[in-house]
Amino acid sequence: xxxxxxxxxxxxxxxxxxxxxxxxxxxxxxxxxxxxxxxxxxxxxxxxxxxxxxxxxxxxxxxxxxxxxxxxxxxxxxxxxxxxxxxxxxxxxxxxxxxxxxxxxxxxxxxxxxxxxxxxxxxxxxxxxxxxxxxxxxxxxxxxxxxxxxxxxxxxxxxxxxxxxxxxxxxxxxxxxxxxxxxxxxxxxxxxxxxxxxxxxxxxxxxxxxxxxxxxxxxxxxxxxxxxxxxxxxxxxxxxxxxxxxxxxxxxxxxxxxxxxxxxxxxxxxxxxxxxxxxxxxxxxxxxxxxxxxxxxxxxxxxxxxxxxxxxxxxxxxxxxxxxxxxxxxxxxxxxxxxxxxxxxxxxxxxxxxxxxxxxxxxxxxxxxxxxxxxxxx
Amino acid sequence: xxxxxxxxxxxxxxxxxxxxxxxxxxxxxxxxxxxxxxxxxxxxxxxxxxxxxxxxxxxxxxxxxxxxxxxxxxxxxxxxxxxxxxxxxxxx
Numbered sequence: 001x002x003x004x005x006x007x008x009x010x011x012x013x014x015x016x017x018x019x020x021x022x023x024x025x026x027x028x029x030x031x032x033x034x035x036x037x038x039x040x041x042x043x044x045x046x047x048x049x050x051x052x053x054x055x056x057x058x059x060x061x062x063x064x065x066x067x068x069x070x071x072x073x074x075x076x077x078x079x080x081x082x083x084x085x086x087x088x089x090x091x092x093x094x095x096x097x098x099x100x101x102x103x104x105x106x107x108x109x110x111x112x113x114x115x116x117x118x119x120x121x122x123x124x125x126x127x128x129x130x131x132x133x134x135x136x137x138x139x140x141x142x143x144x145x146x147x148x149x150x151x152x153x154x155x156x157x158x159x160x161x162x163x164x165x166x167x168x169x170x171x172x173x174x175x176x177x178x179x180x181x182x183x184x185x186x187x188x189x190x191x192x193x194x195x196x197x198x199x200x201x202x203x204x205x206x207x208x209x210x211x212x213x214x215x216x217x218x219x220x221x222x223x224x225x226x227x228x229x230x231x232x233x234x235x236x237x238x239x240x241x242x243x244x245x246x247x248x249x250x251x252x253x254x255x256x257x258x259x260x261x262x263x264x265x266x267x268x269x270x271x272x273x274x275x276x277x278x279x280x281x282x283x284x285x286x287x288x289x290x291x292x293x294x295x296x297x298x299x300x301x302x303x304x305x306x307x308x309x310x311x312x313x314x315x316x317x318x319x320x321x322x323x324x325x326x327x328x329x330x331x332x333x334x335x336x337x338x339x340x341x342x343x344x345x346x347x348x349x350x351x352x353x354x355x356x357x358x359x360x361x362x363x364x365x366x367x368x369x370x371x372x373x374x375x376x377x378x
Numbered sequence: 379x380x381x382x383x384x385x386x387x388x389x390x391x392x393x394x395x396x397x398x399x400x401x402x403x404x405x406x407x408x409x410x411x412x413x414x415x416x417x418x419x420x421x422x423x424x425x426x427x428x429x430x431x432x433x434x435x436x437x438x439x440x441x442x443x444x445x446x447x448x449x450x451x452x453x454x455x456x457x458x459x460x461x462x463x464x465x466x467x468x469x470x
Contacts, residue, residue, distance in 0.1 A: 003413055006399040013395065015402065015411065060395040062404035062411070088393065090406055113406050 004241060007249050010295035013059040013285065015249040016225075018263040021049070021077065022069040022255045023359035027096050029121075029132045031160060031194040031201060034254070034266055036069040037361030042256040046076040048276070052253070053080070055281050056089045063090030063113070067263075069255065069359075072099035085113045094119055094158060096136060097143025105146035117156040117184065118144055123171035127164050131201075148179040156223065158184045161211060162201040169214050173222070184223040185215070189264040190322040190332070192355050198323070208335060209234065230315035230331045233308035243313055247272065247294035251285065254357075259284045261294060264318035266355045301328025308336065315339075324352050381457060382436070382450040385467040387427040392461050394424060403461050410459055419452055423462065430467055 024039035025032070044052065056064060064084070071077055071093050084091050092115040100108075100116070108114055118140050122128030125137035147155050157176040159165065165172075169185070176183040190198035203211060212231040215222065215238055226240035241249070246262035253259055257275040260266055272291050273284035285291065303314045315331020323332045324346040330338035388394065391407040394414075401420035403412040414420045421439035422432070429435040436449050456462045 001399070003399060003415055006397070009398075011397050011402075060393060062393055062395070062402075062406070063409070088406070090409070092409075115409060 004243055007241060007243065007245070008295065008298075010248045010291065013061050014251050016065065016245065017056075017061055017251055017253070018065045018067060019052075019253045020067050020069060020255055020263075021071040021080070022074050023357070024073050025069040025096075025361075026073060026098055027070065027133050027136055028361055029193070030197045031121075031131060031162075031188060031192075032360075033189060033192040033194055033264055034067075034069065035192040035355050035358040035360050038359045039069075040256050040357070040359060044255065044257050044275075046079065048257070049076070049080050050083055052257075052275055052281060053084050053087055053089055055275075056084075057087040059282055059285075061089060063092060063115075065117075066091055066093040068094075070096055070098065081111075081114065085111060088113070090114070092117060092156070095143070096132070097140045100143035100146055102146045102149070105143075105150035105152060108147070109150040109152040115155060116147060116152065117158045118147070118181075119158050119160075120172075120175075121160050121162065122165050123168035123175060127168065130164065131162065144175075144179045144181065148181070153180045155179075155181050156184045157181045158186065160188050161185050161203060162188050163203050163207060164201065166203050166207045166211055169211070173218070182221075182223060184225065185211075185227070186225055187227040187316070187319075189316070189318055191264040191318050192266065193360060195322045195352065195354070202333065205335070205337070205340075208333060212238075212335075230312045230333060231335060232311040233335045237311060242311070244315075244317055246270070246317055247291040251291075253281065256357075259288070261290065262318060264316070265321065266357065267321070267353055268356050269321070269353070270318075271356075299328045301326060302338070302342075303328075303330055306330075306336070306338070322353060322355075324350055380450065381454045382433045382446060383431050385426075385430060385465050386432050386435075386453070386457070386462045387465045388423060389460055389463050394420065396420060403456070405459070405461055408460055410461075412456065412459065412461055414452075419449065422449060423453075423456070426462060427465070 020034055022039055023036045025036040028037055072095055081091055090113040094117040097118050108116055120128055120140045121131045128137040159172050173183050188202050212234050220239050228238055229242040232242055250262050252263040259272045261270040272288035275281045300309050300314050303309045317327055319332050320327055325342050330342055332339040332343055392403055392405050395402045400414040400416045418439050418441050422436045425435040425438055432453050441449055
């Protein structure tokens with residue numbers, strides 16, 4: 001059995017576990033995967049979070065990707081971070097940078113097992129702030145400056161690739177290099193509020209090819225979290241496992257303890273259980289019916305007859321689901337154009353699935369923010 | 379001396395997690411993840427510190443002599459990436 005075949009059947013513990021600590025956020029990015037904004041009153045308590053960390057340590061989950069919302073707005077964030085590190089669970093956390101002061105940066109730089117990921121979606125304030133909100137570019141740059149000065153080498157600059165910023169890849173790379181950081185590019189998913197803006201913001205077919213060439217040219221030097229494996233159908237495989245890891249090597253724990261197959265699939269259909277249940281996270285990971293199903297043989301459906309199926313594997317499950325496409329069929333951004341053709345067949349009157357919990361703060365105001373984007377009212 | 383004839387140990391910052399295919403090795407310092415793609419390689423790596431040479435560790439782990447070259451290459455990669463480090467040989 002090849003390594004990928006092993007991975008498809010699932011591992012004893014995830015390789016890549018994302019833990020959204022809170023739905024609270026001081027920003028309201030138009031493409032937020034988790035529709036964050038307001039804190040959920042059912043959020044896991046400090047004690048519950050610590051017992052989840054104990055489980056990670058027992059299962060030898062080497063590190064977790066912590067996000068939100070904005071994780072640092074939790075009052076116990078730093079306490080939980082120290083607790084994890086003390087139990088040999090490394091933490092890479094994503095932040096908009098608003099709570100990264102010079103002092104915090106120094107502490108982070110002095111803590112082993114901690115990595116920081118600053119989110120930025122434009123190499124200029126104009127492009128970034130249209131998506132992440134006014135002032136967010138300046139905030140992120142300030143945080144990067146502090147981390148760089150503190151000697152936090154190799155922290156991540158994390159960018160969601162959009163139609164508006166795909167022409168700035170070299171600028172992002174230069175920005176990361178100038179701060180001693182590493183660039184991480186990920187795919188825009190039509191999940192959460194991202195579903196509302198996906199039509200307007202996902203890269204065009206021409207841009208996807210440009211992105212593919214850029215990624216090939218930069219190889220291992222740029223991280224992608226295996227985001228773009230659907231582009232492998234252009235010909236050459238990109239670095240990474242090249243498969244959908246949902247429920248097999250990847251999963252998400254949300255702020256109220258619900259376990260989902262992947263960070264881009266916060267929806268009832270992909271919820272496997274809750275860490276508050278009797279067997280905790282471990283039994284959800286090892287015994288849930290949903291995960292067992294995802295680890296079983298998958299049908300490629302309409303894609304099976306395509307000569308590129310072995311390289312793209314049908315693409316991203318979540319991207320298909322939230323654009324109304326069947327899971328056994330092409331990705332909406334299939335590089336051969338099969339996705340566009342399939343999308344054209346999706347009944348316009350059909351209501352697309354919405355992410356189950358929506359914690360957006362000011363839903364109606366999304367139609368009157370200053371974004372130059374066309375936004376469909378929630 | 380080649381990799382296989384020297385004494386090695388798993389780096390202090392590395393954790394090994396057994397899996398059906400072999401094991402995962404994670405380095406907390408470099409944040410690098412490696413896949414040990416056979417149970418024998420996992421056993422050999424885990425046993426490195428207890429054996430005078432990598433060759434002894436491999437043989438004790440049940441690696442066939444004809445496969446030693448492949449294991450030497452794998453150990454070489456683990457050494458280059460800091461997953462294992464050379465140590466003073468212990469006299470017997």
